Amino acid sequence: MLDRQNVIKDLISSNNSKIVMLVMDGIGDIPNEQGVTPLQKANTPNLDFLATKSDLGQTIPVLPGITPGSGPGHLGIFGYDPLKYQIGRGILEALGSDVEVGEKDVVARGNFATIDGNIILDRRAGRPATEESAKVVELLNEKIKQIDDVKITFYPGKEHRFVVKLTGEGLGDKLEDADPQKEGKPIKYTTALEPGSEKTAIIVNKLLDKIKEVLKDNPKMNFALLRGFSKYPDLPQFGNVFKLKAAAIAVYPMYRGLAKLVGMNVVTTGQTVEDEFNTVKEIWNEFDFFYIHVKKTDSYGEDGNFENKVKVIEEVDRALPILLELKPDVLIITGDHSTPCLMKGHSFHPVPLMISAKYTRRGLSKTFDEFECVRGTLGTIYAVDIMPLALAYSGRLKKYGA
Amino acid sequence: MLDRQNVIKDLISSNNSKIVMLVMDGIGDIPNEQGVTPLQKANTPNLDFLATKSDLGQTIPVLPGITPGSGPGHLGIFGYDPLKYQIGRGILEALGSDVEVGEKDVVARGNFATIDGNIILDRRAGRPATEESAKVVELLNEKIKQIDDVKITFYPGKEHRFVVKLTGEGLGDKLEDADPQKEGKPIKYTTALEPGSEKTAIIVNKLLDKIKEVLKDNPKMNFALLRGFSKYPDLPQFGNVFKLKAAAIAVYPMYRGLAKLVGMNVVTTGQTVEDEFNTVKEIWNEFDFFYIHVKKTDSYGEDGNFENKVKVIEEVDRALPILLELKPDVLIITGDHSTPCLMKGHSFHPVPLMISAKYTRRGLSKTFDEFECVRGTLGTIYAVDIMPLALAYSGRLKKYGA
The missing domain is CATH 3.40.720.10 (Alkaline Phosphatase, subunit A)
Structure with a gap:
């Protein structure tokens, strides 16, 4: 057009x-x-x-x-x-959750999920109550504040949903979703789709391991899927x-x-x-x-x-x-x-x-x-x-x- | 668009x-x-x-x-x-005549024409009856089956019209029409418009000479004009x-x-x-x-x-x-x-x-x-x-x- x-x-x-x-x-x-x-x-x-x-x-x-x-x-x-x-899906989810997004940020939509070992049993962790998942978000914010030089912030959403924001230098948003999309499959790490997003991929994959470690004792919300990585669009x-x-x-x-x-x-x-x-x-x-x-x-x-x-x-x-x-x-x-x-x-x-x-x-x-x-x-x-x-x-x- | x-x-x-x-x-x-x-x-x-x-x-x-x-x-x-x-005109004419066209084919629309020496007197050869021109197509199919390594097939159409199909390796369809468009002008050989169509141009020009030779005794349909060279489109x-x-x-x-x-x-x-x-x-x-x-x-x-x-x-x-x-x-x-x-x-x-x-x-x-x-x-x-x-x-x- x-x-x-x-x-x-x-x-x-x-x-x-x-x-x-x-x-x-x-x-x-x-x-x-x-x-x-x-x-x-x-x-x-x-x-x-x-x-x-x-x-x-x-x-x-x-x-x-x-x-x-x-x-x-x-x-x-x-x-x-x-x-x-x-406009990336991560940005829209962030906007819908009233998350402030700036030019150095990459945001993603998160789903709490249930895993057994490395296999995803439920991509929505049994659809927890919003208050219940908000508590898990609080725990994540307490335990994971930074990975390398990148600041990490979690924001609660409805039921199993949340938003994560990465703030730092040299971040890109050309990343595959860290989500195999189907249950019964192993968890999936992200991959950068261009060199400018390689640092972000490393941070995201470390973040996934960290989340798994922090949530290991939660009976249902013991992992998270991340997708729709987006930077602030340059409109x-x-x-x-x-x-x-x-x-x-x-x-x-x-x-x-x-x-x-x-x-x-x-x-x-x-x-x-x-x-x-x-x-x-x-x-x-x-x-x-x-x-x-x-x-x-x-x-x-x-x-x-x-x-x-x-x-x-x-x-x-x-x-x-x-x-x-x-x-x-x-x-x-x-x-x-x-x-x-x-x-x-x-x-x-x-x-x-x-x-x-x-x-x-x-x-x-x-x-x-x-x-x-x-x-x-x-x-x-x-x-x-x-x-x-x-x-x-x-x-x-x-x-x-x- | x-x-x-x-x-x-x-x-x-x-x-x-x-x-x-x-x-x-x-x-x-x-x-x-x-x-x-x-x-x-x-x-x-x-x-x-x-x-x-x-x-x-x-x-x-x-x-x-x-x-x-x-x-x-x-x-x-x-x-x-x-x-x-x-879609090239040759292809449309071929489709309209129920001619099967494959990926190794180049097709063109043909007109029977009347020439005197090398001068075109009538681009439609006096609009012959369809049955009459079908007989000429039959004759061409009998006398011209191949030029170099390229197979030649003629298909009858209405009145002065017919379709010719070239089948072989390395054929292209970026060719000028072998048709001066006007009566009173000399016959026109084709020219390749790109290197990939040069072999086809040589074949087509040999084909024109061959058609002229085969039809030399026909009082009206003693030559043919070829245009709209087309390969099977890659849609x-x-x-x-x-x-x-x-x-x-x-x-x-x-x-x-x-x-x-x-x-x-x-x-x-x-x-x-x-x-x-x-x-x-x-x-x-x-x-x-x-x-x-x-x-x-x-x-x-x-x-x-x-x-x-x-x-x-x-x-x-x-x-x-x-x-x-x-x-x-x-x-x-x-x-x-x-x-x-x-x-x-x-x-x-x-x-x-x-x-x-x-x-x-x-x-x-x-x-x-x-x-x-x-x-x-x-x-x-x-x-x-x-x-x-x-x-x-x-x-x-x-x-x-x-």
Whole structure:
């Protein structure tokens, strides 16, 4: 795909307008047994009124048929080609666990496992309770602080999961997973896939031996598998690329982390949608781009809970006047991907998009839902097209060519 | 264009679902003098019912404005970027004449021509009857069996056309056409365009002299022009790329040949659409992807025969229950390009696409025609996006990124 950032970089000019991007995670859906989607079912007078004055469309997050994870889904709407820029699984797990990652760090996802001798009996150590595995993480932090000149830190996760961070000079992340993937197989040490990661491989393999030694008396969590080794990705910074001072308002660590990766300013907010919108109000004069993340549309989609997904949409709609009263020059409402309740997971379906601004073509739509978006004035575009449109509607993109 | 195959190759997983791709050749059209297209005119209760439950869209075969031949048209719907992969004209002509082509072969299209001395008087030798030129082909096969260590075989075609196949070691296909393209010019020998084709150039030029000698007493067909030298293209094989066991059901040799080029299993079938669908039924348990080719929508489009194009669509609709009773997990109905009756030829117009599956967004369309497809849930996409969608709707594509 053509890198939009290269095309627009010389066209961007600054002005004082404000852009709000409201992301309802996993908002897109497919009809339920009654033939309606949550967006169709929800009572949304504010979104519908906005639709009459906005340009609607639908976005393809990556390519038709490709179901994005949260990483590629967000990169797309942030204006980064998700096929060009990739975020390692270790980094995403770290971000989701609120682990700070810096440029000298390598992080990996960990699984506590049960071994007998060197054979892996259970890759998830019987799915221990989160509190139980947190205690093991505490023990590891106490017993293993450093290997050679590399600092080691463990962070607890849910059930058998944890994150490990290596901090030091000369570390790389081109390593095979230290995980044979299957039970009944012997434990697997890592191998460097390039010379720049050889030191890291040595450290990781010493670490595995050390973990085994420390945990040898634990009946179930007596070993750990490590995978998805990742360094902090070197992404172009949002402020430089789009010449916008951006704030991120998100409740969940992973989305705060994703925003931080692209260089947004992550601000503190409350737990509800209303809290998030009020945070935007509080910091309105300090920034000119506001990314707001609403998580629970996705969570209820993942649970297959249609009624609660509807309720979250209605909650957003009720709170929307807080944003509207700020009179943003451009208000974008979209999602990072679809999460159909019937599928209980992310999907490949296109994502609704609505852009409200001064110079929209408008007038074609009466409500905001998947079907109005299909037939909206913007047509079917790629998620990476949203940011150039945001700049254009805010009057920040100069003419291309004479 | 981005190669979709590179993106999806690590995302494909296998399952037991079945995908049917029904290709109505040249199905897309433009309104006739009465303002309707064949798809609108045809009485198609089955297609229309399917449309209410399906995702519709329209595909761009290559790029907007580009009219594809059958080769690029099919490569696109088979999931091969038609700008990256190209099939030589000699190969297509050979496939259309049911000529077996192997890896040691070079094939070319031949025209019988009339010369006087070395000057070409008629590049088509007065368009001889097919039976008449077939006799000349027979004579050539009798008199010219080998040149140096290369075996030569001639195959009859329609009117002045034939195919010649060279079989031997060290042959290449980077050769200029042995055809001055215009009448009144002297005959033209070929030249190798790279060292790997020099042996072939020598053989071809000797072959031209030999043909001239053998045909010297024929009043009209006394020479031959050769062009489109092509080796068997080295295409990634469909089964490896998409991890599908694919069957091709097609009446016409060219489409059986195209399917074979990408590695599909070409099965024997009858002459009618019903025969083709019954063949699918017979082999249902042996494959998980079924490409079905219906030729006559294109043939009647090429003839400008609107009423007969309508009848073929109705024939497909009547036979459709045979496919529907098999309950394919994914049923794709589309074409390889448009062949508007008014234009009597392939065109660049987008092509209708309908995908019926479990998790469609559905509900937006009442009939299957060009206009419902424009406004369908899939939007306007590229033909190469169809295969990733087929895999996605069949549950075969894992999530991209975490």
